[in-house]
Amino acid sequence: MMVDEVCLNEALLAGATEVFETMIFMDIRESMQQGQEASCESSSQDGAKQHLKGNTFLGPITFTGDMEGCLGICCSVSCARAIAQNMLGMAQTDELGEAEIADAIGEVANMVMGSFKSRVQETVGNLNVSIPTVVKGRSLDASVGENASRTVINVNIADEYAAELSLLYRQEKKREN
Amino acid sequence: MAKSIMIVDDSATMRKIIMKTVRAAELDIGETSEAGNGAEALEKLKASAVDIMLCDINMPEMTGPELVKKVRGLPSCAKTKIIMVSTETAQGIVDDVLKSGANGYITKPFTPEKFKEKLTPFLN
Numbered sequence: 001m002m003v004d005e006v007c008l009n010e011a012l013l014a015g016a017t018e019v020f021e022t023m024i025f026m027d028i029r030e031s032m033q034q035g036q037e038a039s040c041e042s043s044s045q046d047g048a049k050q051h052l053k054g055n056t057f058l059g060p061i062t063f064t065g066d067m068e069g070c071l072g073i074c075c076s077v078s079c080a081r082a083i084a085q086n087m088l089g090m091a092q093t094d095e096l097g098e099a100e101i102a103d104a105i106g107e108v109a110n111m112v113m114g115s116f117k118s119r120v121q122e123t124v125g126n127l128n129v130s131i132p133t134v135v136k137g138r139s140l141d142a143s144v145g146e147n148a149s150r151t152v153i154n155v156n157i158a159d160e161y162a163a164e165l166s167l168l169y170r171q172e173k174k175r176e177n
Numbered sequence: 178m179a180k181s182i183m184i185v186d187d188s189a190t191m192r193k194i195i196m197k198t199v200r201a202a203e204l205d206i207g208e209t210s211e212a213g214n215g216a217e218a219l220e221k222l223k224a225s226a227v228d229i230m231l232c233d234i235n236m237p238e239m240t241g242p243e244l245v246k247k248v249r250g251l252p253s254c255a256k257t258k259i260i261m262v263s264t265e266t267a268q269g270i271v272d273d274v275l276k277s278g279a280n281g282y283i284t285k286p287f288t289p290e291k292f293k294e295k296l297t298p299f300l301n
Contacts, residue, residue, distance in 0.1 A: 022286035023194065088193055104190040110235075111285050114264025121267060129264075131187070131235055 005151050007123060012165050013153055015115030019108060020157070024086050031154040031162065057102065058140045059109035061132040066125025069144050069169030071113045073105060077136070079161035080105050098136065106132040112165070144168045179207030180228035180300055185218045185244065186262070187236045195231055195262060202293035205300055215239030219247055226253045229299055234263035234274065242277045249278040258299040
């Protein structure tokens with residue numbers, strides 16, 4: 001069965017909400033306001049390529065199986081630091097190295113992927129998830145190549161930070177014998 | 178009597194979170210140790226067995242199920258309770274892990290209450 005984008009959007013946001021409420025203790029909501037400053041932008045060019053601006057952390061986690069693709073979380077460095085501090089129960093004034101922040105974002109991506117997967121596996125089928133990797137920099141790109149679809153959800157975290165949840169995917173067509 | 182516990186996860190963040198959650202759940206835990214991968218966990222277990230091992234599934238080089246099989250091959254760890262802590266919820270994966278020798282399963286994300294509920298049977 002070909003899954004629709006609305007279903008994936010809902011599962012992605014619900015999965016992220018569950019993780020942020022349970023493990024990060026930060027509110028996450030879909031951004032509705034036009035013109036809100038965001039850390040990331042999405043481009044419709046080149047199929048499913050998304051272009052990320054500013055100094056950001058990008059935490060992609062790939063999957064294969066009945067659907068293949070990449071789930072990503074993108075946010076500013078300050079947002080990532082706040083997420084990591086909250087997960088670890090640290091104060092805002094506590095020092096946290098970049099490696100630790102990246103590790104935390106990787107775990108967030110991992111948990112959001114798991115939560116998303118549990119919501120879509122009956123519809124989508126089997127998904128084999130990789131170990132997440134996290135990068136930091138400017139103008140980061142995530143791509144799964146040609147003929148892939150994408151869904152992007154701009155979110156607001158703790159009424160303070162803009163971030164992006166993304167899903168790049170290509171659904172495997174079952175061959176007829 | 179307080180139980181000794183080892184946390185095995187390739188993410189340092191997750192190891193700290195699990196430790197924090199175990200403390201928040203007010204479980205009767207004594208000595209704690211950590212390992213960032215399966216090989217490190219095995220070396221530590223060969224030196225000193227623990228009562229409970231909390232173990233991730235998806236880890237590089239040696240997966241959680243592979244580690245479980247090796248731990249079950251250590252006579253000193255015959256009484257060690259192994260609880261998997263993972264984002265994987267597919268029943269097939271859960272069943273395979275339990276068949277490989279794990280005693281229980283906790284899914285991420287989790288709350289202290291969920292941790293307490295899942296771990297308490299193994300503390301008595």
